[in-house]
Amino acid sequence: MSITRTTHRRVTFFHPFHLPGHAGLLTPGEYEVDTLEKLDPDAAIRSYIKLECHIHLWAEQDRSNGEDILNVDPLALEAALALDSGPLREEERNQ
Numbered sequence: 001m002s003i004t005r006t007t008h009r010r011v012t013f014f015h016p017f018h019l020p021g022h023a024g025l026l027t028p029g030e031y032e033v034d035t036l037e038k039l040d041p042d043a044a045i046r047s048y049i050k051l052e053c054h055i056h057l058w059a060e061q062d063r064s065n066g067e068d069i070l071n072v073d074p075l076a077l078e079a080a081l082a083l084d085s086g087p088l089r090e091e092e093r094n095q
Contacts, residue, residue, distance in 0.1 A: 003039040013084050019072050032056045035074060050074035
């Protein structure tokens with residue numbers, strides 16, 4: 001039996017961005033992310049392995065219109081955040 005947990009956080013994108021599983025660009029702004037993690041049984045200290053992230057996408061940034069949830073690999077989300085925050089990565093963002 002594996003032990004799992006879900007963590008919640010908000011992330012901010014300052015530029016339009018793309019994530020696998022979503023057609024087109026997503027708009028800059030704050031997004032809520034739920035991350036499913038499992039306890040690493042082989043670690044010497046208590047640590048968790050990220051399994052998947054669920055990003056809440058609201059229609060036109062208005063929560064009253066309903067929402068979609070995009071499942072994304074945690075590494076893809078971290079890569080998108082790193083690309084967004086890199087001041088010298090304008091050319092990569094435009095691709």
